[in-house]
Amino acid sequence: MGSKGHWDYGIFWREGINHIREQISGQEWIMWFNNIEYISSNELSITVSVPSSFYRDQVKQRYLKLIETTLFEISGHKLTIEFIIKKRPSQEDERLRSKSADLSSENTQNGKTPRFSKESIESANLKTAKSKDFNAISLWRQKSGLKADYNFDQYVIGDNNSLAVNAAHAISRNPGKAYNPYLIYGGVGLGKTHLIQAIGNASYERDSSLKVVYVTAETFTNEFIRAIKDEKNYIFKNKYRTIDILLIDDIHFLQAKDGTQEELFHTFNALYNASKQMIFTCDRPVSELKQLRDRLKNRFEQGLNVDLQPPNFETRFAILKQKVEQKSVDISDNVLELICKNITTNVRDLEAALLRLIAYAELVNKEVTLEIAQQQLKETFSTQKQGKISVEHVQRIVSDYFNISTSDLKGKRRNKAIVLPRQIAMYIIRTLTEYSTTEIGLEFGGRDHTTVMHAYQRVESRMKTDSTLEPTIRSLIRSIQDQK
Numbered sequence: 336m337g338s339k340g341h342w343d344y345g346i347f348w349r350e351g352i353n354h355i356r357e358q359i360s361g362q363e364w365i366m367w368f369n370n371i372e373y374i375s376s377n378e379l380s381i382t383v384s385v386p387s388s389f390y391r392d393q394v395k396q397r398y399l400k401l402i403e404t405t406l407f408e409i410s411g412h413k414l415t416i417e418f419i420i421k422k423r424p425s426q427e428d429e430r431l432r433s434k435s436a437d438l439s440s441e442n443t444q445n446g447k448t449p450r451f452s453k454e455s456i457e458s459a460n461l462k463t464a465k466s467k468d469f470n471a472i473s474l475w476r477q478k479s480g481l482k483a484d485y486n487f488d489q490y491v492i493g494d495n496n497s498l499a500v501n502a503a504h505a506i507s508r509n510p511g512k513a514y515n516p517y518l519i520y521g522g523v524g525l526g527k528t529h530l531i532q533a534i535g536n537a538s539y540e541r542d543s544s545l546k547v548v549y550v551t552a553e554t555f556t557n558e559f560i561r562a563i564k565d566e567k568n569y570i571f572k573n574k575y576r577t578i579d580i581l582l583i584d585d586i587h588f589l590q591a592k593d594g595t596q597e598e599l600f601h602t603f604n605a606l607y608n609a610s611k612q613m614i615f616t617c618d619r620p621v622s623e624l625k626q627l628r629d630r631l632k633n634r635f636e637q638g639l640n641v642d643l644q645p646p647n648f649e650t651r652f653a654i655l656k657q658k659v660e661q662k663s664v665d666i667s668d669n670v671l672e673l674i675c676k677n678i679t680t681n682v683r684d685l686e687a688a689l690l691r692l693i694a695y696a697e698l699v700n701k702e703v704t705l706e707i708a709q710q711q712l713k714e715t716f717s718t719q720k721q722g723k724i725s726v727e728h729v730q731r732i733v734s735d736y737f738n739i740s741t742s743d744l745k746g747k748r749r750n751k752a753i754v755l756p757r758q759i760a761m762y763i764i765r766t767l768t769e770y771s772t773t774e775i776g777l778e779f780g781g782r783d784h785t786t787v788m789h790a791y792q793r794v795e796s797r798m799k800t801d802s803t804l805e806p807t808i809r810s811l812i813r814s815i816q817d818q819k
């Protein structure tokens with residue numbers, strides 16, 4: 336990698352992105368820059384790699400100007416940036432790579448005792464290691480509580496989850512160091528369980544000496560209660576305090592369970608002090624858990640807390656497309672689009688609709704036409720519609736929040752105190768619903784669709800400069816969804 340001779344601008348690239356790091360928020364940094372890799376350069380340009388075309392487009396749109404001017408300031412050359420797409424190595428590659436790294440460092444590194452897959456590490460022969468390894472991995476999976484399918488390869492990245500996924504990758508590369516604890520929150524079916532399990536799977540595939548344990552908060556609670564009942568407290572403590580990566584799903588379940596909260600608090604401290612990684616999920620922001628002790632809340636909040644939002648149309652489509660390819664079934668893009676248009680709230684429902692069509696197609700042994708799909712999913716679609724967000728609903732919540740009247744929000748007045756809330760309302764409607772810009776314009780006193788587009792762009796660009804805006808919008812979106 337890198338390039339020959341005097342056109343190696345690698346050093347300027349590194350210097351440049353360090354400058355940029357100081358100018359943008361930590362979150363933006365993790366989201367967009369963590370995954371850009373310098374590849375090579377020539378007299379006129381620098382080539383970098385990104386993991387997908389989605390990334391490339393986002394980085395270009397958001398930061399290309401900033402990158403180019405920064406590089407110009409540092410190098411004195413007008414350099415253009417070329418992007419190439421470099422997919423993350425597949426799990427198999429990764430596994431083999433980390434395996435060979437393990438093997439080569441085996442003689443020098445005696446400090447670590449492999450806990451689960453002894454054979455796989457001790458074997459010096461990669462080829463024979465592979466089949467033994469397979470057994471070791473399935474044994475390990477049983478113990479860890481992880482599902483093999485919940486991996487990064489099968490997790491589609493979109494606007495709604497890229498920050499969470501990036502942080503997840505960073506953690507699996509560097510458990511206990513990058514972000515500790517890490518907490519992912521969001522509504523049902525948005526991919527929390529899949530994502531934390533992916534961290535567990537990837538970490539183990541990188542380093543098979545790690546002890547990874549996944550439990551739901553419910554299982555954790557039950558185990559704890561049983562341990563007390565059987566007077567085997569010490570076994571429970573011993574299990575949970577000697578883990579390298581602890582994944583606890585759905586911590587909202589711990590509300591009002593004071594004893595378990597207390598135990599988790601001590602487990603947390605023990606693991607934290609030993610720099611062990613902890614990852615949690617929750618169905619809402621921790622601050623909104625009413626029956627959780629403050630000291631545990633503080634622990635959860637002291638690391639990185641990131642939310643998952645419902646996926647937009649493109650991401651929903653990408654998810655279905657992936658599932659269809661995985662199962663090698665033949666369902667047309669038209670049908671997939673129909674599902675994505677009608678099921679907007681969560682990924683689980685999206686998958687369920689697809690599975691239903693696949694099952695039907697197999698049963699009657701017929702191609703799924705648009706009509707058949709429409710017919711089969713009629714009920715699913717109509718329950719979705721009932722939950723749909725209306726323009727008035729968004730207008731009401733946004734005007735309440737800013738303490739202005741909805742008629743002002745929709746009206747013609749142009750003073751500052753009204754214009755921003757109006758733009759935010761348009762932005763949110765455009766983000767959360769399928770209304771076209773023309774339809775939205777009509778709901779705002781008959782404005783033109785270009786006004787709506789302009790409002791959307793204004794809010795987007797303002798979010799980059801005003802760091803308070805994004806949290807405001809997120810919390811508005813949450814109230815809109817909660818009060819639906």
Ligand code: ADP
Nearest residue numbers: 489490491523524525526527528529654682683
């Ligand atoms: P949650 O724990 O938030 O309720 P899950 O992780 O159980 O959600 O996800 C529900 C289903 O949707 C799972 O089958 C999961 O594999 C799938 N899923 C969620 N997000 C994605 C994604 N980004 N890409 C692919 N599949 C996803």
Ligand code: MG
Nearest residue numbers: 527528529584
């Ligand atoms: Mg879950």
